[in-house]
Amino acid sequence: SQQGEEDPQALSIQEGENATMNCSYKTSINNLQWYRQNSGRGLVHLILIRSNEREKHSGRLRVTLDTSKKSSSLLITASRAADTASYFCATDLFGGNKLTFGGGTRVLVKP
Amino acid sequence: NAGVTQTPKFQVLKTGQSMTLQCAQDMNHEYMSWYRQDPGMGLRLIHYSVGAGITDQGEVPNGYNVSRSTTEDFPLRLLSAAPSQTSVYFCASSYRAGLGELFFGEGSRLTVL
Numbered sequence: 001s002q003q004g005e006e007d008p009q010a011l012s013i014q015e016g017e018n019a020t021m022n023c024s025y026k027t028s029i030n031n032l033q034w035y036r037q038n039s040g041r042g043l044v045h046l047i048l049i050r051s052n053e054r055e056k057h058s059g060r061l062r063v064t065l066d067t068s069k070k071s072s073s074l075l076i077t078a079s080r081a082a083d084t085a086s087y088f089c090a091t092d093l094f095g096g097n098k099l100t101f102g103g104g105t106r107v108l109v110k111p
Numbered sequence: 112n113a114g115v116t117q118t119p120k121f122q123v124l125k126t127g128q129s130m131t132l133q134c135a136q137d138m139n140h141e142y143m144s145w146y147r148q149d150p151g152m153g154l155r156l157i158h159y160s161v162g163a164g165i166t167d168q169g170e171v172p173n174g175y176n177v178s179r180s181t182t183e184d185f186p187l188r189l190l191s192a193a194p195s196q197t198s199v200y201f202c203a204s205s206y207r208a209g210l211g212e213l214f215f216g217e218g219s220r221l222t223v224l
Binding site for chain 2: 004031033035040041042043044045048088090095096097098099100101102103104
């Protein structure tokens with residue numbers, strides 16, 4: 001069973017616009033991570049947010065975590081064509097790196 | 112550093128054949144793991160290892176064996192391939208379990224006929 005579920009499944013935006021995707025999960029977690037996957041490539045770690053944190057920033061990325069709603073969001077500001085990829089959230093229940101991934105959000109940034 | 116290296120990148124097997132997917136990392140990472148990625152299913156954990164000589168099962172271990180004789184290598188063995196094992200396989204590592212981000216290889220695409 002999938003712990004994390006991303007929404008929407010697909011997103012198409014113009015370059016320069018912001019992209020927001022959400023992740024919901026079912027059980028308490030130690031941390032939640034976001035990864036990017038370009039077509040045909042491996043996953044690349046973007047950001048990790050711990051259960052006692054509410055918001056983190058990294059460059060054009062902003063991640064929020066609401067443990068009461070068991071949800072997280074990833075915001076990409078001022079998107080670029082190079083941001084075209086699939087984005088996955090992954091939950092770590094116990095802090096032991098046994099990550100459970102959602103099905104991903106496919107983002108298309110049109111130039 | 113090469114990071115996490117997986118071989119082969121592509122493989123076609125017939126049902127019942129066996130093979131080994133290789134994974135090597137040169138970052139001195141203690142933690143290594145194998146995931147499979149199927150359309151619409153995200154990634155699912157097959158097996159993992161927290162150090163040389165220690166392995167454990169993940170969410171979908173049936174049909175797969177692993178061993179960890181060295182820190183660098185973590186091969187995944189399919190003893191008798193089945194069409195249900197058609198997937199893209201990813202090896203991932205971390206400096207130590209619990210230290211956050213995983214570093215992924217580029218994947219091995221396996222087709223079982």
